[in-house]
Amino acid sequence: MQNRLAKPAKRLPVAPKRSGGGTPRLPTTILGVDPSLRGTGYGVIRTGKPFPQTLAQGTISCPAGWERSRCLAKILATLRDVIREHRPTVCIIEGLFYAQNLQTALIMGEARGAALAAIAEAGLEIYELAPRKVKQAIVGYGAAQKIAVAKMVQRMLNLAELPAPDAADALALALTHAQENGRFGLTAPKKI
Amino acid sequence: MQNRLAKPAKRLPVAPKRSGGGTPRLPTTILGVDPSLRGTGYGVIRTGKPFPQTLAQGTISCPAGWERSRCLAKILATLRDVIREHRPTVCIIEGLFYAQNLQTALIMGEARGAALAAIAEAGLEIYELAPRKVKQAIVGYGAAQKIAVAKMVQRMLNLAELPAPDAADALALALTHAQENGRFGLTAPKKI
Numbered sequence: 534m535q536n537r538l539a540k541p542a543k544r545l546p547v548a549p550k551r552s553g554g555g556t557p558r559l560p561t562t563i564l565g566v567d568p569s570l571r572g573t574g575y576g577v578i579r580t581g582k583p584f585p586q587t588l589a590q591g592t593i594s595c596p597a598g599w600e601r602s603r604c605l606a607k608i609l610a611t612l613r614d615v616i617r618e619h620r621p622t623v624c625i626i627e628g629l630f631y632a633q634n635l636q637t638a639l640i641m642g643e644a645r646g647a648a649l650a651a652i653a654e655a656g657l658e659i660y661e662l663a664p665r666k667v668k669q670a671i672v673g674y675g676a677a678q679k680i681a682v683a684k685m686v687q688r689m690l691n692l693a694e695l696p697a698p699d700a701a702d703a704l705a706l707a708l709t710h711a712q713e714n715g716r717f718g719l720t721a722p723k724k725i
Numbered sequence: 726m727q728n729r730l731a732k733p734a735k736r737l738p739v740a741p742k743r744s745g746g747g748t749p750r751l752p753t754t755i756l757g758v759d760p761s762l763r764g765t766g767y768g769v770i771r772t773g774k775p776f777p778q779t780l781a782q783g784t785i786s787c788p789a790g791w792e793r794s795r796c797l798a799k800i801l802a803t804l805r806d807v808i809r810e811h812r813p814t815v816c817i818i819e820g821l822f823y824a825q826n827l828q829t830a831l832i833m834g835e836a837r838g839a840a841l842a843a844i845a846e847a848g849l850e851i852y853e854l855a856p857r858k859v860k861q862a863i864v865g866y867g868a869a870q871k872i873a874v875a876k877m878v879q880r881m882l883n884l885a886e887l888p889a890p891d892a893a894d895a896l897a898l899a900l901t902h903a904q905e906n907g908r909f910g911l912t913a914p915k916k917i
Binding site for chain 2: 600601602603605606608609610629631632635638639640641642643644645646647648649650651652653654659724725
């Protein structure tokens with residue numbers, strides 16, 4: 534049901550609402566994920582006025598001593614639990630378009646694979662956003678520093694404390710999607 | 726319990742059995758996985774004489790039209806089902822040490838990540854083996870062709886039909902581990 538209601542907003546981002554003129558669009562619950570093997574950030578927001586509500590945020594930390602496969606299992610299990618609890622209908626994941634070398638790309642790919650499998654299995658629609666685009670949308674500058682993103686996320690979500698860097702990146706992804714969905718966009722988000 | 730029994734054989738591959746001299750070692754159920762986004766091969770064998778028993782084998786096929794995330798969810802769900810049904814205690818996954826470019830490495834990494842997350846969550850011990858080492862062990866030639874591997878796998882497992890290429894690779898991984906575990910090895914398998 535939530536899913537059905539959320540869909541038109543995604544397919545046709547600028548469509549006028551069917552019921553009444555000035556009422557705000559139906560709230561959407563959005564999951565943002567910034568995957569990495571040792572510290573996957575996640576954040577769940579629910580769109581609304583005057584600012585979106587933060588339902589969950591955190592970092593899936595895996596100590597350096599853990600085997601890679603153990604980290605992947607933790608990413609899978611944690612995201613599954615977060616989705617089960619907060620029922621987001623859309624997920625925005627950080628797109629990776631650069632890696633230092635093949636080994637790094639492989640390991641980053643593994644973390645993304647575990648995350649995406651959990652999210653896709655739960656039936657969310659998944660979109661990819663480039664880090665640069667997120668920074669541009671949140672801070673107004675594509676090469677903004679991590680701390681600047683975190684501070685702006687804190688302000689936009691009216692959080693009492695500064696979110697941890699990975700969680701802030703994840704919340705920024707969700708916020709960017711919420712923003713882009715509410716205005717004309719030149720490019721549709723990339724579905725993966 | 727199975728798990729506890731299987732462990733000493735892996736840590737100490739050449740340890741003498743505790744019970745009696747000439748009796749064969751306790752049978753182990755081994756899962757082999759050759760992950761890829763569109764065609765992950767898997768095979769489950771149970772060690773024994775005169776040849777190991779093939780409990781399951783197949784390819785997790787995902788059409789080219791599917792979104793990547795949908796393929797990853799299918800890899801996750803299928804491997805979870807296979808493990809639930811056949812209860813392997815050890816998994817051998819094909820190690821990837823080469824990719825044409827970063828994009829390929831990322832996509833291959835994603836498929837590995839989905840597979841590894843499913844396997845690690847089920848509590849299996851996971852080892853990585855290089856394709857070259859598997860070919861060397863099965864065919865006796867590190868650059869052997871896929872068809873040669875499939876034919877040898879068919880013979881070693883006494884299969885009525887030639888296994889499909891991806892499934893054959895997965896069965897070859899499991900067979901190599903079964904072989905290596907039964908003799909002196911110069912290098913321990915790489916745990917991931």
